[in-house]
Amino acid sequence: MNExxxxxxxxxxxxxxxxxxxxxxxxxxxHGYDVKMSEVHGMAQRxxxxxxxVRFGKKVYSPLIEKGTADVIxxxxxxxxxxxxxxxxxxxxxxxxxxxxxxxxxLIGAEKYPENVNERLKAAVEKTIIxxxxxxxxxxxxxxxxxxxxxxxxxKALGLDNIDWNEVLEGSVPPKAVELNKKALAKGLxxx
Amino acid sequence: MKVIMSGNEAIARGAYEAGITVASAYPxxxxxxxxxxxxxxxGVYAEWAPNEKVGCxxxxxxxxxxxxxxxxxxxxxxxxxxxxxFTMAYEGVNGGFVVVTADxxxxxxxxxxxxxxxxxxxxxxxxxxxxxxxxxxxxxxxxFEISEKFDTVVLYRTTTRVSHSKSxxxxxxxxxxxxxxxxxxxxxxxxxxxxxxxxxxEVEERLAKLQEYSNNCSLNVEEMSDTKIGIITSGISYExxxxxxxxxxxVLKIGMSYPLPDKMIKEFASKVDKLIVIEENEPYLxxxxxxxxxxxxxxxIIPICEELNPEIIRKAILGDSAVVTYSTDVVAPxxxxxxxxxCPHRGVFYAVSKYKDIISSGDIGCYTLGxxxxxxxxxxxxxxxxxxSAGTGLEKAAQLANRDGKVFSFIGDSTFFHSGxxxxxxxxxxxxxxxxxxxxxxxxxxxxxxxxxxxxxxxQGKDAHSIDIENLVLSxxxxxxxxxxxxxxxxxxxxxxxxxxxxxxxPFVIIARQPxxxxxxxxxxxxxxxxxxxxxxxxxxxxxxxxxxPALKLKDGxxxxxxxxxxxxxxxxxxxxxxAIEKVGE
Numbered sequence: 001m002n003e004x005x006x007x008x009x010x011x012x013x014x015x016x017x018x019x020x021x022x023x024x025x026x027x028x029x030x031h032g033y034d035v036k037m038s039e040v041h042g043m044a045q046r047x048x049x050x051x052x053x054v055r056f057g058k059k060v061y062s063p064l065i066e067k068g069t070a071d072v073i074x075x076x077x078x079x080x081x082x083x084x085x086x087x088x089x090x091x092x093x094x095x096x097x098x099x100x101x102x103x104x105x106x107l108i109g110a111e112k113y114p115e116n117v118n119e120r121l122k123a124a125v126e127k128t129i130i131x132x133x134x135x136x137x138x139x140x141x142x143x144x145x146x147x148x149x150x151x152x153x154x155x156k157a158l159g160l161d162n163i164d165w166n167e168v169l170e171g172s173v174p175p176k177a178v179e180l181n182k183k184a185l186a187k188g189l190x191x192x
Numbered sequence: 193m194k195v196i197m198s199g200n201e202a203i204a205r206g207a208y209e210a211g212i213t214v215a216s217a218y219p220x221x222x223x224x225x226x227x228x229x230x231x232x233x234x235g236v237y238a239e240w241a242p243n244e245k246v247g248c249x250x251x252x253x254x255x256x257x258x259x260x261x262x263x264x265x266x267x268x269x270x271x272x273x274x275x276x277x278f279t280m281a282y283e284g285v286n287g288g289f290v291v292v293t294a295d296x297x298x299x300x301x302x303x304x305x306x307x308x309x310x311x312x313x314x315x316x317x318x319x320x321x322x323x324x325x326x327x328x329x330x331x332x333x334x335x336f337e338i339s340e341k342f343d344t345v346v347l348y349r350t351t352t353r354v355s356h357s358k359s360x361x362x363x364x365x366x367x368x369x370x371x372x373x374x375x376x377x378x379x380x381x382x383x384x385x386x387x388x389x390x391x392x393x394e395v396e397e398r399l400a401k402l403q404e405y406s407n408n409c410s411l412n413v414e415e416m417s418d419t420k421i422g423i424i425t426s427g428i429s430y431e432x433x434x435x436x437x438x439x440x441x442x443v444l445k446i447g448m449s450y451p452l453p454d455k456m457i458k459e460f461a462s463k464v465d466k467l468i469v470i471e472e473n474e475p476y477l478x479x480x481x482x483x484x485x486x487x488x489x490x491x492x493i494i495p496i497c498e499e500l501n502p503e504i505i506r507k508a509i510l511g512d513s514a515v516v517t518y519s520t521d522v523v524a525p526x527x528x529x530x531x532x533x534x535c536p537h538r539g540v541f542y543a544v545s546k547y548k549d550i551i552s553s554g555d556i557g558c559y560t561l562g563x564x565x566x567x568x569x570x571x572x573x574x575x576x577x578x579x580x581s582a583g584t585g586l587e588k589a590a591q592l593a594n595r596d597g598k599v600f601s602f603i604g605d606s607t608f609f610h611s612g613x614x615x616x617x618x619x620x621x622x623x624x625x626x627x628x629x630x631x632x633x634x635x636x637x638x639x640x641x642x643x644x645x646x647x648x649x650x651x652q653g654k655d656a657h658s659i660d661i662e663n664l665v666l667s668x669x670x671x672x673x674x675x676x677x678x679x680x681x682x683x684x685x686x687x688x689x690x691x692x693x694x695x696x697x698x699p700f701v702i703i704a705r706q707p708x709x710x711x712x713x714x715x716x717x718x719x720x721x722x723x724x725x726x727x728x729x730x731x732x733x734x735x736x737x738x739x740x741x742p743a744l745k746l747k748d749g750x751x752x753x754x755x756x757x758x759x760x761x762x763x764x765x766x767x768x769x770x771x772a773i774e775k776v777g778e
Binding site: 026123 | 194195196300301324352353356357358359360431432434435501502503506514515516517518519520521522523524525526527528529530532564565566737740742744745746747756
């Protein structure tokens, strides 16, 4: 059977969703999977809501994920998890970074940022995993590594921890960032 | 060797393997990464041109000179390059010549949704459409072969989802084709009426030969299965069709979409009970198939507007709706794109936002976002370079209607070089008293930081002459007293310049110069610079929020600054009347 797994990365432009998905796809390719990934660049980058979609299996056609079919949604920003929730498959994992980014409509008082997001997400989706990825990364020395913390949790959720991800990281991030990212990945794996 | 590549990386790789030697282009999403990647290969000259017309002409000249050459652009770029394209369709090639158009169904980062497949029959040139990264590479090699075999320009059409999706590619070796000899041939390469007339006949004969080829080449593939439903499709839509139907229906996959393989289509149609055409945007295939006298279903069930996805196709043909799994009452706030924290454009827009009698004509670039609240500066955006020329028209209409007010035109450095200069020449020549604000952030920012004629570097990293915008503007005829060069991080200086410009009765230019906050060297230099709010002094007047900087956060009535986002530009500090914002770090 050609079972295809789908992962949806969502967040705000500049949070490192693209690097996380790049590391993931490199590892999957090395492991012999057919992989497709789709991302959107351009104006959407500038503080807008961004998504990266990864699909893998024996043979993958569409790079796009349909509603109700994502095995895991990794949300780099809390409220974005709500926006993309309809894409999650029944019994799928919702991995959420415990981090808020206020958009301009909220900053100027035209809209409100939702309250008690973590609790309400948990109430809606059983397999909601809240990770303080930004906090963990900051403690490790650089908030930028939050993406790799979340990647670690995702890998655990997918049951892909048998792949040597440290080796993949060595080939995907700059040499001086390798150690930090390895630690970040380990922390992310522990979060689930 | 198998690697994972985006469509754009694979196009560059395919061109390299096909022995390309010259490429010229202007950046534009979703096409930009093709030249960026091609520039890294040995034995290839790749350059950024100031606009798509220039890029197309450079590649055309290189082709005439015997080099395999290419130009790449986003869909609207082909409008700019259409003039040389249509005539090169007559002249043909010496070295193979491929024009890549990357269309943007769904308008992820574009001003319209034009379907550039319609250009191929209009210009009477061959067209190829890959569906995935492997095909992006393979079709590029086929494109150069077709170009040289049939003496034609080849239009190579992708879309955002083909260009920006990654999939597995098997790499090959480069074929060294070298540069063909050049021989003077004025009947082929000088298009005066006496030469063009016979050329048009040749072009029509060429199309007939290309159609024969289209009917017999491996770019068009029939995948027969159950014959109750037959689907004709191309590009990314093919992948969606396979996702939805697998091998349960018959498919005719069109890879060479001009000229269309008419015999193949007729034969395929005769073998299936019901023929459906699935394509994004325009009914390009559908109309052509209907003209052949073949009955088919198309746009009555597949939408014209926005991009397709498997879900839309599933619903249109099988009637299946997506399964609703989870929902929540948490409403995510809308997240429109904004000017970044520390963006130097902010200073100019903030200064202009204080005038209620200014009409602002904008342009294509990050600074289009001056339109967003709370700045709300920008009344119109049309296309690359239109700010100054449309501003001229706006001013003239206002004059004739005796309306008060002032027109300010906003244009970035790269867009100014692209096609703003001619608009400025026009406004000076015709003495139109508009204010042209050249927002010089020393880079082509929105497409991801490409070099341009003002940055002092080429695409391939060589030092280059940097165009002096001040001297250029003065030489065009702007008087010295009507030119101000300001640092937009200095609000007082910027406001003064805006005031003088607003009150003048002559063509005026403001050059606002400060590099993009996201440039690597700028991030490094400013990494430790931050603004912090002194809680004791803050009166919660929220005037700082009027700068629209996303590093500022208002929660429970308290304003704070996100230290990870702030780059210490001090725009908020400069607008604070209570001295409640401090700059820290060096």
